[in-house]
Every structure is written in C-alpha cells, then in structure tokens.
Ligand code: SF4
C-alpha cells in the first residue's frame with residue numbers, strides 16, 4: 001500500500017511562558033524549540049507500519065520553510081521513501097491554502113491512502129485533513145484510532161462522545177486524520193536523522209504548482225492575540241505537601257466534587 | 260637423567276600432533292580477533308607495563324577475595340616456576356637438550372629445590388580448592404563450568420603427582436642424594452625393587468607428558484584459556500575509567516556506518532573478544548554487581564559466558580560449517596532485560612582480576628537498540644526533551660537558572676559569550692530543575708560565595724552534559740550536546756570548571772576532552788579547606804555518620820579521600836564505614852536508565868544500601884551526588900525509616916557549618 005503522510009513542524013511549548021509580539025498578531029517564536037506535531041508523529045508511525053506490513057511506500061510532505069525540513073528528515077529516518085517540501089515562500093497560509101497546495105502535489109503521486117494528524121499542536125484547527133480530502137474528492141474519516149486492512153477497504157475505529165466506539169469501513173483511496181495513541185511511535189535517533197540528511201528531499205515551489213501567490217491570501221485573518229485579563233477566583237495553596245493535599249481535599253469536599 | 264624405555268621417535272609424532280591441534284585452535288581463536296573491530300591499546304606503554312607487573316604478574320587484585328586469592332596466587336606462581344621444568348621434561352623426552360647449558364651449578368640446585376617446594380604447594384592447593392568447591396561452593400560460581408574446574412584441578416594435581424613420582428624414582432635409581440626434598444619424597448619407595456622403580460620412572464614420565472599435552476590442548480577450548488590470555492588482557496586493559504568508547508575506532512564519519520553499536524559478534528572490538536576468551540568464570544564481577552544483587556536479570560559473568568558460547572558456536576575450532584550462523588547479540592544472545600539492567604556503576608570492572616570490561620560492551624548493545632528504535636518507549640520523550648530543550652524534563656531553557664532566585668542576596672552571575680570568570684559552575688540538568696537537587700546547587704553556591712570565589716553559571720545557554728543519554732545509547736544526541744556545550748565553553752574565559760553532580764564531572768572530564776581543570780565540588784572545597792579559604796564556624800557533635808561513595812566519584816574517578824576529609828573537618832561525631840565502601844560501594848540505582856525505565860527487580864538497590872547503613876548503626880548517610888541523595892531518600896521513606904535515618908548531601912552538611 002502506498003501512503004502519503006502530511007506533516008507539520010510546531011513549536012515545543014511545554015511550560016514555556018509564551019510571549020506575544022508587538023503587532024499582537026503572532027507569538028514570538030525566536031526562543032522556541034520546534035518539533036514534529038504530535039498527531040503527525042502518530043500518523044507517520046501508522047504510515048510506516050502500514051508500509052512494513054504491506055510492502056508499499058511512504059511519501060512524506062510538508063508545507064513550509066527550509067527549517068521545516070527537519071520533520072521530513074525525521075520521516076526519512078523512520079523509513080519514508082520520498083520526502084517533499086512545498087516551499088511556503090514566506091506566505092502566511094491558512095488551512096484552506098495549505099490544503100490546496102498539498103492537493104496539487106498529491107494529485108501527481110501514486111497513492112492508496114493519505115494520512116494526516118487530527119490537528120496541530122499550535123493552532124488546533126483540525127481542518128487541513130478534511131479540506132484536503134475535499135480538494136481531492138476523496139472519502140475521509142477524522143480522529144481515527146485504529147486501522148485494519150481489508151480488500152480495497154479499510155476498517156477503521158473512531159471514539160465518539162461518551163466513550164462510544166464506532167467501527168466503519170471506508171473505501172480506498174481515502175484520507176484519514178489520525179488520533180494520538182493509535183500506536184507507539186518509534187524513536188528516531190539523532191544519528192538516524194543525521195544519516196537521513198543524506199537522502200534526497202524534493203522541494204517544490206508555488207510557481208511549479210502553477211498557482212498564483214496572490215491567490216493564496218488567507219480567508220481567515222488573526223486580528224489580535226492577547227492574554228485574557230486576570231480575574232479573581234484562583235487560590236494558590238502553599239505549605240508542605242501534606243498540608244496542601246489536605247487543603248485540596250477540603251475544597252473538593254466543600255464544592256461537592258467528592259463526598 | 261637416566262635412559263628411558265620409550266624411544267625418542269615415539270614422542271616426536273605425539274608432540275607434533277598435539278602442537279598441531281593446539282596451534283589450530285589458537286589460530287581459529289585469533290581469526291575471530293582479526294575479524295573484530297579496531298581498538299587501539301598501545302598508548303601509555305609505561306602505565307601498561309606497570310599494570311602488567313602489578314596486576315598481571317603480582318596479581319594485586321587476587322587477594323581482594325583473600326582465601327581464593329591466595330590459592331590462586333600459589334597456583335599461578337607454581338605455573339611460572341614449573342614451566343621451566345615442563346620444558347626440561349619435554350626436551351628430555353624428545354632427546355634434545357635445549358636446557359643443558361643451565362642444568363648445572365648452584366642455580367639449577369636452587370631451582371630443583373624451588374620446583375619441589377612448588378610441586379607440593381600446588382598439589383596441596385589444588386586439593387584444597389577442590390575440597391573448598393565441594394564443601395562450601397560459593398554462590399558466585401553458579402552458572403560457571405564446574406565440572407571443568409574439577410577436571411583442571413585434577414589435571415594439575417595429576418601433573419604434580421606424576422612429576423613427584425618421576426623425581427623420587429629417579430633419586431633412588433640414580434642414587435642421588437643431594438636434594439633433600441626429593442629424597443624425602445622418595446622415602447616411601449625405598450624398599451621397591453629396581454624394576455618396580457624403573458616402571459614407576461618410565462610410566463610417570465609418559466603419563467606426565469601426555470597429561471601436559473592434553474592440558475595444553477584443553478586451554479583454548481575452556482575457561483583456562485586465561486592461562487594464555489590473562490597477561491595480554493591485563494596489558495591491553497582500559498586505562499581510563501569513566502569514559503565510554505567511541506562508536507567505532509578509526510572511523511571518521513560514523514554516519515557512513517550501516518548501523519551503530521553491536522549487532523553481530525564482529526561488531527565487538529578485538530579487545531572485547533579477548534575479554535570474553537579470558538574470563539575465568541570466578542564470578543567476582545557478579546558477586547559485586549548491584550543489578551545481580553537485587554535480582555535483576557543481569558549477571559555480568561553470565562553475560563560474558565553467553566557471549567563466549569555464542570562465539571565458540573559460531574566460530575568453532577573444529578571443521579568450519581559452510582552455513583555459518585550469525586546470531587544477533589542484543590535481544591537474541593543477550594536479553595534486553597540484561598542490557599537495560601546495568602547502572603554502569605563499574606563494580607564489575609573494578610573487581611575483575613583480569614580487567615574484563617562491561618560498560619562499553621553494554622553501551623554498544625544499547626546503541627544498536629536505540630538506533631533501531633528498539634529501546635524502551637519511555638525513553639522517547641526524554642530524548643526528545645533533551646534534544647529540544649537541553650534537559651530531560653522538557654523545561655524551557657529560559658527557566659534553567661530559575662533556582663538562582665532562591666539564592667537570596669548571593670549574586671549568581673549568568674555568563675554570556677565573551678565573559679570572563681575564575682570558576683565556571685557547570686550546573687547540569689538535575690541540579691537546575693529537580694527541587695531536591697536544587698538544594699545541593701544552592702548550598703554549593705553559598706559555599707563558593709563564602710569562600711569569596713569569583714564564579715558564574717551558563718544559565719539558559721547550558722545544555723545537559725549528556726552523561727545520561729550517552730550511557731543510555733543515544734550517541735548522536737550526546738555528540739550534539741557535547742558540541743553545543745564545547746562551543747559555548749570556548750567562548751567564555753575561565754580557569755576551571757566546578758560541577759555539582761559527579762556524573763557531569765565525569766563526562767566533562769572523561770568524555771569531553773577539555774584542556775582545563777575540572778573539579779567536583781568535593782575536591783574543590785577540600786582544597787579550600789586545606790588552604791584555609793573555607794573556614795567552618797562550627798562542628799557537628801550529634802549523630803553517627805557514614806559516607807556513601809557515589810560510583811562516578813569513587814570507582815570511576817578515584818575520589819575517596821576528599822569527601823571524607825571534608826567530613827572530618829566538620830564532624831566531631833563518629834564516621835563509620837559500611838560493609839561495602841570505597842571502591843566496593845554499592846550503587847544506589849544509578850542516574851540514567853533506572854530513572855525512566857522500570858527494571859524488574861526483587862529489591863531496590865537503594866534499600867539494600869540503606870540496610871547497610873543501619874547495620875553499622877548510622878543515623879546519617881552522607882553522599883556527594885544528587886542522584887544518590889534522591890534514591891536513598893526515597894528508599895528511607897518507602898521503608899518508613901524517616902525517624903531513624905537521614906540522607907544528607909555533603910555540601911548541605913558543610914553549608915550548615917559555615
Ligand atoms: S557496571 Fe555495575 S550494574 Fe553494570 S554489570 Fe557492572 S557491576 Fe553490574
């Protein structure tokens with residue numbers, strides 16, 4: 001089975017005190033470290049393990065700058081056969097335009113299945129997958145947490161509200177967006193990535209896709225980013241852990257969370 | 260000598276066949292060494308010869324186990340002395356006289372006496388060793404080839420007996436009287452007829468020669484190969500403890516390798532294979548291995564024996580099979596449970612009488628597993644955190660110096676590129692972020708401040724030293740960290756580095772190749788105490804103390820005295836040694852794998868250690884490593900001993916006296 005997997009590099013924001021830039025439209029990224037989006041990491045592992053099971057191929061694609069190639073090298077190190085970066089050429093792209101760019105490239109590829117992460121760690125919009133399926137006219141399912149191979153179809157599992165599980169079949173070719181926890185992504189060592197740096201990585205420009213840069217203006221535009229004003233109601237508990245634990249217990253009882 | 264009944268032409272073919280078989284075995288063993296990876300071991304020749312003399316020939320490590328050590332010394336020296344005798348007998352059988360120029364005069368008389376003494380001593384020692392094995396077989400022999408041990412002890416005894424008989428019958432037949440001991444040995448045969456004596460004379464000679472040649476051929480096939488390989492193995496030993504070998508020697512770009520680490524037998528270095536040939540199966544390594552002691556899957560001796568079996572099966576000395584098996588070492592020959600159980604404490608290597616190495620071998624297996632994505636999955640996030648944020652917690656680098664806010668009015672200078680300072684305090688990740696370790700960091704800072712030291716830290720620019728990730732097998736990540744730290748250090752001017760954690764100390768000192776003095780705080784403060792810059796204001800009078808040697812301070816870097824001297828400087832209370840201390844200190848659980856991977860064990864190493872402190876009536880365990888403190892304190896809590904035992908860091912204790 002030939003799988004295309006779409007990846008995105010996102011900032012590593014754990015415990016970071018994010019700063020908003022002066023224009024109030026962006027987060028300051030200078031001091032941030034970047035990693036492969038967690039959901040995409042699961043999608044990538046799924047793609048690689050499907051490749052291993054079915055003796056197919058994996059193509060990894062990202063839209064972005066040269067720095068974003070890091071995620072493609074990770075994919076190559078993990079076992080992807082081809083890696084393509086669509087050069088974003090300094091444009092701010094919204095999900096629809098990202099989907100359009102991806103669709104242009106993927107149309108020219110041989111594939112049975114497209115995987116993306118269910119959402120990205122930074123913007124949490126969760127729509128590139130669905131939009132890409134639409135662009136390509138493919139059936140699609142979101143937030144998939146299990147994939148079984150069938151004859152020309154896939155059997156997939158999705159968790160619904162309230163813990164209900166749903167199993168469906170979906171016709172190939174199709175697009176699935178992947179939920180975390182679907183597998184256990186393997187570790188890619190630094191040496192593995194260094195070795196993968198020697199493998200070929202294709203770069204495609206917007207012009208080569210016969211798209212007009214002007215036409216890629218976003219439909220959605222961030223007006224203002226800000227921290228909400230501080231409000232009361234937060235109580236900071238201090239003291240040694242025993243006392244803090246007792247205080248928490250008391251509050252939980254008072255509020256009727258536990259009896 | 261008297262004429263033998265056996266014609267000379269009988270011995271020649273026997274000797275040639277035996278030598279041919281022996282050489283064949285040896286060549287086949289050498290062939291594997293030649294196939295193995297490079298491992299340059301010809302540096303520091305003076306030190307090597309010194310070690311050969313002290314550790315190889317004088318066998319200084321043997322008496323660490325007094326009884327068996329002395330038995331071994333006697334047998335070893337017996338071999339040295341009697342080798343000349345063997346040569347003499349052999350040449351006698353062959354009818355050539357290579358030794359005849361020496362076989363006269365006072366030297367030879369003296370040698371005859373020495374030979375007789377040693378033959379009796381060796382015989383007695385062999386019998387004693389067998390009796391000891393029979394009566395109180397120490398547990399460290401479990402899994403060794405015990406039948407072989409008896410066979411060899413029996414063979415040596417047989418060699419001694421046949422030569423004693425030969426010599427005694429010779430004395431009577433030749434009516435020689437000058438050698439008192441041989442004479443004494445001849446007493447039981449005084450009444451024998453000449454014919455019987457001749458039978459004894461000839462028979463014992465032939466049996467002795469045959470046994471000797473059989474023994475020679477047994478060597479390369481058994482654990483007694485060490486009789487040949489031990490001295491070279493000691494000579495080529497690893498001299499620099501604490502360091503880890505590179506992925507491959509003599510390979511410039513390790514990216515060009517198909518894989519890193521040890522996958523197949525021939526990925527081992529020749530020295531590591533020589534190690535495996537040399538193991539005497541004495542079990543001293545496992546007897547001191549903390550992993551083995553707490554019931555983890557690992558026993559270093561068994562690791563060597565499994566590798567040996569695999570090598571001997573794959574490359575047998577007999578007919579070579581066409582289809583050679585090619586076993587995968589990590590995961591097949593050596594289980595992953597064994598590979599991840601090691602804390603790299605170094606107790607095995609410190610104990611082994613023939614200097615067999617374990618840590619490099621195990622790390623090389625880990626390197627393979629990690630690069631293949633077969634490591635424990637709990638490591639993944641740790642490695643990614645270290646790569647992306649420079650610390651295993653994934654905390655933002657900007658917060659790396661946040662602990663300094665607790666330092667009160669003490670100014671903690673955060674260095675920038677181009678700055679100059681006397682002492683650079685390399686804090687490392689745990690002492691930067693872990694709340695317990697933070698306390699140690701703060702007390703070190705207070706100590707330096709009181710000494711009037713001009714010091715600074717690297718703050719957000721510092722990255723993890725990489726000690727842990729290197730020993731966990733993530734070599735690429737280690738190289739990345741080392742490169743970034745080294746570049747940073749090259750842009751700041753300083754006279755020395757002081758570290759808080761013995762692990763950072765070890766890695767900066769042994770893995771970084773820096774040309775600047777590096778101290779653990781205990782060494783640096785000891786110097787300050789000596790020259791009066793550090794003046795404790797009070798001494799501690801209450802309590803009974805014991806000092807726990809951290810592996811990477813003691814065993815790996817030989818720092819035993821300084822922490823104890825510092826303690827004596829502030830204690831007016833008893834300081835006792837635990838049953839295992841100094842270079843036999845028991846690892847607390849380690850600072851790498853164990854922090855992020857639950858290894859199956861019957862007991863925690865730290866609780867074993869805590870019990871040892873209780874045994875000697877200590878109520879304070881002092882240590883000089885944040886990880887020891889964390890592990891030991893944890894054990895004290897889970898054992899419910901908070902009332903009876905306190906774990907304190909050396910620096911914390913000193914701080915309280917300043
Ligand atoms: S280094 Fe320590 S834990 Fe590892 S095998 Fe040797 S003694 Fe055991």
Ligand code: SF4
Nearest residue numbers: 538539541542544611
């Ligand atoms: S490795 Fe060394 S200590 Fe361990 S059994 Fe072999 S010879 Fe003895």
